[in-house]
Amino acid sequence: MFFFENRQVVTPGDLLAEGDYVAGNNTYKDESRIYASRLGLVEYGEKVVQVVALNTFYIPSVGDQVIGKIEDVNINGWVVNINSPYKAALRASEALNKPFRQQKDDLTRFLDVGDLIFAKIISFDRTIDPVLTIKEPGLGKITQGQIVKVSPAKIPRIIGRKASMINMLKKETECKITVGQNGIILISGPSPEHERLAIMAIEKIAQEAHTSGLTDRITEMIRKEKGEKK
Amino acid sequence: MINENGLRVDGRKPNELRLIKMEVGVLSNADGSAYIEQGKNKILAAVYGPREVHPRHLALPDRALLRCRYHMAPFSVEERKSPAPSRREIELSKVIKEALEPAIFLEKFPRTSIDIFIEVLQADGGTRCAGTTVAALALADAGVPMRDLVVACAAGKVDGVIVLDLNDIEDKEGEADVPVAYMPNLGLISLLQMDGSLTIEEFNQSLNLAMDGCKQIYKFQKEALKARYVTIKEEVEECLR
Amino acid sequence: MSSIMVSRIRQKQIAQMVASGKRLDGRGLKDYRPIKVETGIIEKAEGSSRVLLGKTEVVVGVKVEIGDPFLDRPNEGVFTVNSEFVPLASPEFEAGPPSEESIELARVVDRGIRESKAIDLEKLCIIPGKKVYVIFIDIYVLNHDGNLIDASSLAALAALLNTKIPVYVVEENEVKKTNDYIPLPIKNLPVSVTLANISDKLVVDPWLEEEEAMSARLTITFDKDNKISAIQKGGTGALKPQQIMEAAHIAKEKAEELRKMVVKT
DSSP: OBSSOTTOEEOTTOEEEESSOEEOTTEEEETTEEEEOSSEEEEEOSSEEEEEESOOOOOOOTTOEEEEEEEEEETTEEEEEOSSSSOEEEEGGGTOSSOOOTTTOOGGGTOOTTOEEEEEEEEOOSSSOOEEEOOSTTOEEOOSOEEEEOOGGGHHHHHOGGGHHHHHHHHHHOOEEEEOTTSEEEEEOSSHHHHHHHHHHHHHHHHTTTSSSHHHHHHHHHHHHHHHHO | OBOTTSOBTTSOOTTOOOOEEEEEOOOSSSSEEEEEEETTEEEEEEEEEEEEOSSGGGOOSSSOEEEEEEEEOTTSSSSOOOSSOOHHHHHHHHHHHHHHGGGBOGGGSTTEEEEEEEEEEEOOSOHHHHHHHHHHHHHHHTTOOBSSOOEEEEEEEETTEEEESOOHHHHHHSSEEEEEEEETTTTEEEEEEEEEEEOHHHHHHHHHHHHHHHHHHHHHHHHHHHHHHHHHHHHHHHHHO | OOOSOOOHHHHHHHHHHHHTTOOTTSOOTTOOOOEEEEEOOOTTSSEEEEEEETTEEEEEEEEEEEEOOOTTOTTSOEEEEEEEEOGGGOTTOOSSSOOHHHHHHHHHHHHHHHHTTOBOGGGGEEETTTEEEEEEEEEEEEEOSSOHHHHHHHHHHHHHHHOEEEEEEEETTEEEEEEEEEEOOBOOOOEEEEEEEETTEEEESOOHHHHHHOSEEEEEEEOTTSOEEEEEEESSSOBOHHHHHHHHHHHHHHHHHHHHHHHHO
């Protein structure tokens, strides 16, 4: 039994459903009852009951690609802020292509405090802070572009169903867009104007993530903006 | 304190709340924030976290550390209050923290801290309750997963009558004050204090009246949270026009 | 009040025992540990007591001085309650500024005394608006084995009943101490009873390990006329409304029993 209409706003503690359902994102189950644990829109699937949250924070998950900032350099690696309650570690061995010599190599020559990286999470659990790697194609130090920060809750919307939204954004704005699951997005385009347009679009998506017809509206907005520029 | 028509010093009926206004998302730096006005009470709450614990040795291996600071601004009361935390503020910080704690899934975020800051800008009786109500909103706004909202309200005895939501004079001059925090969907009480003099029966009435008050305030809380969506929706419709 | 790390298995044992209506130390759910009350143990204090509640040990000293009344109560004496968790009482207690637990303890004891009007403050005025008796009630926790609130409130009451205040005379607007002493005027007898919620059952007088296993505690202070003067919920859990009323009825009965122990001494 459902107690709300699909896509209605719910608040923590609201009884969403009772019966043989699976408690999805941002819900919890007590016996056969499913309650909301975050403010958001309830979505009733065939089996799963979930809440699309208005706001969340990033909890690392193995395999996620994230954008982080170097916060500290220590004897055999770096401490990375990945916009999460947990600081990540990047060991020298997960960054350098040659064996790391602790005595000789100056790690700050590769990455220094303040540098941005695009990295992948290779381990994380309750007891150990997340560990990163940048030794895979496409990962590494970020050398150009602009950064936008959104709530990690909005990332699925920015990517869109089957990547429809992000592909449209890339095509329409002519920018390269790298999405970190942690809510940090890198945009690099042919000119600052192109980048500005992409940032504007992303902020609008984040702001209106819960509304329908969003892809069309964003496309229209970008085209209108581009038209005015010409 | 109660006139011949059974009305209170501010004209309310015994079971009537003061005017309440709430707003969510009022501070841009905080991860979550909210503001409440209840009568002349004006209270802000902000939530930071889950985040790294400072100092680090306070971190708990199996859950998040919940910290709460209830603080009154020096100008919040008639006579200037010293900004240093008083013993009263330290005690209230503790009971408010314990009122919110059962509602939060702390076990999901080991080794982090969730910090709640409650600033009373103007006090007019019942600040611990209004502070708890507004802190719960700030937690929900921050996206901290919760079992339920927490909503608080006091009842008490003034001039021999059991009344709801005591203001400052009623609190000071009345016979008893019973602040209660309630988790409305779970039906559980997470803050309960009392001072004054009540029989068991009077206490029972006060407890039930306070819970009624909580249920009414809960509706305002939900509206305030939902308003986060409504404002965005209005902006969207504006654009489409 | 986390004082020792009780293992998960122990917490489970405690919870299971309570669920079946028993306790690890053999007590029934509504039984206090053995209580011993002594008074007059500190000669230099105007009043004093020592309470043993099982292994929990608390000393209360009362000191009496002359001071200024509060501006809004010119005809009344003044009292304050303070508590110290001295480091010798538990491996968890540290020297330094008072913890929030210690402040809460003092304030709950204070509220019971104040709200029941246990001390007849109007009789403690020497020169209205100028000189009044000031009563300092200091709670000293010497061994922490749980339920500090009940041990402390009982000790505070015993010490107050034991307190003798010096008689002062006013000569030409000067306050002079005489060699006479009279008992501190006491009007009411507040007694607090603390219950813990373990496995959704109420347990009276939790000891330290039960405090670790409880989800919440509730302290209810009754005065001599069976009226409630103070309530304090503590702990990180929550309680059902029915549980609270059940606790009130148990506490009323227990408070009467405890009061007899103090008044007798």
